[in-house]
Amino acid sequence: MLYTLRPLDILLYMQSETTKIAILIAVATLIFLLMPIFLMMYIRSYNRHKKNHILEKENMRREFESEMLQTRIEVQEKTMQTIATELHDNVGQLLSLTTLTLNSVNLNNSEKAAQKIENSLSLVNKSIKELRELAKLLHGEQIVETGIGNAIQQEINWLEKTGTFELSVSNQLFDLKETSPDKDLIILRLLQEIINNIIKHANATIISLNFYHDNHILHLSVKENGVGFNYERIKAKKSGMGLNSISKRIEMINGKLILNSAPNNGTNILIEIPYP
Structure with a gap:
């Protein structure tokens, strides 16, 4: 149709x-x-x-x-x-x-x-x-330039000279071929702050220090038998014993802080830092 x-x-x-x-x-x-x-x-x-x-x-x-x-x-x-x-x-x-x-x-x-x-x-x-x-x-920075192992040993030597503590030391950083001057200075200051806190606050008699480098990570371990403290409480208050400064510096170089402490049970600090 x-x-x-x-x-x-x-x-x-x-x-x-x-x-x-x-x-x-x-x-x-x-x-x-x-x-x-x-x-x-x-x-x-x-x-x-x-x-x-x-x-x-x-x-x-x-x-x-x-x-x-x-x-x-x-x-x-x-x-x-x-x-x-x-x-x-x-x-x-x-x-x-x-x-x-x-x-x-x-x-x-x-x-x-x-x-x-x-x-x-x-x-x-x-x-x-x-x-x-x-x-x-x-020549503080020149000490760091000779290697972080030597700089750390210098601090240990002065701590040993006080005769106040029984020290157990393992420093495996002397032959470290890789260097990072800025990190080295911060690491040295971290160790100084930790030792200063132990001297001032811990009432410790034994300190164990262990430093080594493995798989591009620098490990610093400091353990003492002092009075200890409640880390979580101090961390929450964001005050006390320079821990904020230590945490800030570790974070600045992409490091990690592991801290275990309890009243009357000493303190164990482990710092891991990518290195160099």
Whole structure:
């Protein structure tokens, strides 16, 4: 059965198609006009995120440099304190004893006089040796440059000289070929802070220290038999014994702190640091 299209139908059909084409053209035009706007918005958003990322990296760099400066200052202060203490308690006593010995020399008794002069010379030589050791400390960062193993051993030697603690030491970092000067300085300061906390707060008699490098991780272990403390409580209060400073510095070099302690049960500290 054939249908004959009337002129009116043809006109309506053509108007409908024209309308569709007009709508398509309008949509295409709108998309064409909006695309540059969306592109500009995307570019602005990308540039804003990029700028924020650059600012964040710059802030992190400044924070790291600020922390490194603070660490250097603290290492120098600790060095000066050690030198002052040694000059007063050790070199000062040696020189005072030398003075007393020389003042007691009786030249009429040549045999005793010779013995006292010999003893005085021995005391002077000991003083010179101690002063030479102290002179090395004046170059704190140079100690680190000789290797983290040597820097750590220097701290252990001074701790040993106090005669206050029974020490058990395993330092396997002397032959470490890889170095990281910034990390070394922070590691040295961490050890100084830990030892200082033990001396001030722990009332310990035995300290066990273990340092080694394995699979690109530097391990520092310090264990003592002191009074201990409630770590979780102090951590929650965000105060006490320099633990915040220790945690912050470990976090800054992407390290990990494991601390186990309980009242009357001593403290065990394990630090793991990616190295170099």
